[in-house]
Amino acid sequence: MDDGDAVGILARAMRVLSCFTDDEPALTAAQVAERSGLASSTLHRLLGQLMEHGLLARAPAHRYTVGVRLWELGELSPLALRLRETALPHMSRLYEATGENVHLAVLDAPRPERAAALYVGRVSGQASYPTLSRMGGRHPLHTTGVGKALLSTRDEAWLADYFSVPLERETTHSITTEAGLRADLARARARGYAVTREEMTLGNLSVAAPLGRIGGLPPTAMGIVVRLEGADERRLGALVTQAAADLTRSLRQP
Structure with a gap:
């Protein structure tokens, strides 16, 4: 052959x-x-x-x-051996503090206009709010908390290519205009975490923060999905950003 x-x-x-x-x-x-x-x-x-x-x-x-x-073979990937295994204790602590779904996602971007959030880790319980995500699943960047957190780390040239294709609407609350999403990303950068409100699934709130750059790994974000009703966004934002910072430090250790 x-x-x-x-x-x-x-x-x-x-x-x-x-x-x-x-x-x-x-x-x-x-x-x-x-x-x-x-x-x-x-x-x-x-x-x-x-x-x-x-x-x-x-x-x-x-x-x-x-x-x-x-x-x-997939379990030999750095996303499993290095990222997910290191992340699990941090994700578990975040779950223990909230009792809700904790997600870990990376930027899957063969080209910016085809980019998505690839979910590589999840911690949840029986009382957690139901979500569509699963390990190995892909979801849009513009309608998910981890997706927006990943978008907030991209430079202008990358975003220009990303916005070259229309943004699909998942719910009536999805942000599908370039101006609207850019404004939302600016707010995410300012406060250190991204937020979605019923933009992928009705009834939920997602709060997510990007990790710092880690050599050998794609851009990564950690997030939490909770019921929108009664959710304390600021408290969740503080917990998520701290967890993302702690995980970044762990991954950077030799």
């Missing part, structure tokens, strides 16, 4: 793996074929190879799921 063939196989494998989503983590071969656009003969061989290497697994009703080996 020459290098060109290897690249082709890798590209096709990624087309297959990218078919799986939060809403549909298990798919039939026919669904994978439709979504990947691969020919039946090619797909059949590829599914067998991916299963052989543990990247896919069989599921009931003749379906496929992402395999254990893929999860195992």
Whole structure:
């Protein structure tokens, strides 16, 4: 096999793996074929190879799921070994102080106009306010607390590219204009933390703060999501900014 063939196989494998989503983590071969656009003969061989290497697994009703080996490899990422493991004690203390959802997210930005908040850590309990987030999930920057915190760290050139595409509305409270979001980011920089009020999910308040720059890691933010009713934004802001500062110091230690 020459290098060109290897690249082709890798590209096709990624087309297959990218078919799986939060809403549909298990798919039939026919669904994978439709979504990947691969020919039946090619797909059949590829599914067998991916299963052989543990990247896919069989599921009931003749379906496929992402395999254990893929999860195992993902756990070797610095986002797991370094960032999440170091962050968990700080996130746990923040949860203990509030009893609500604590999130850790990084900037996933192959290009600014396609950037999103990638959730890499979460601490919550049975009484925590329900949220849409999950570890490994991606959500918009402009409607999430951690997303706005990440946006507040970007420079003008980056933001210019980011605003080159329309901002989608998640709820009636979402900020979808460049002027409105820029003003909100200016307020976040001034007070040290970002806030969303029912901008991703109705009924909740999110408060998040960016971490300082950490060598070898993407831009990172820590946030908390609580019920909007009765929430004390200033208290939450102080707790979140302190937790983010403490985590930054921990990550910078040799």
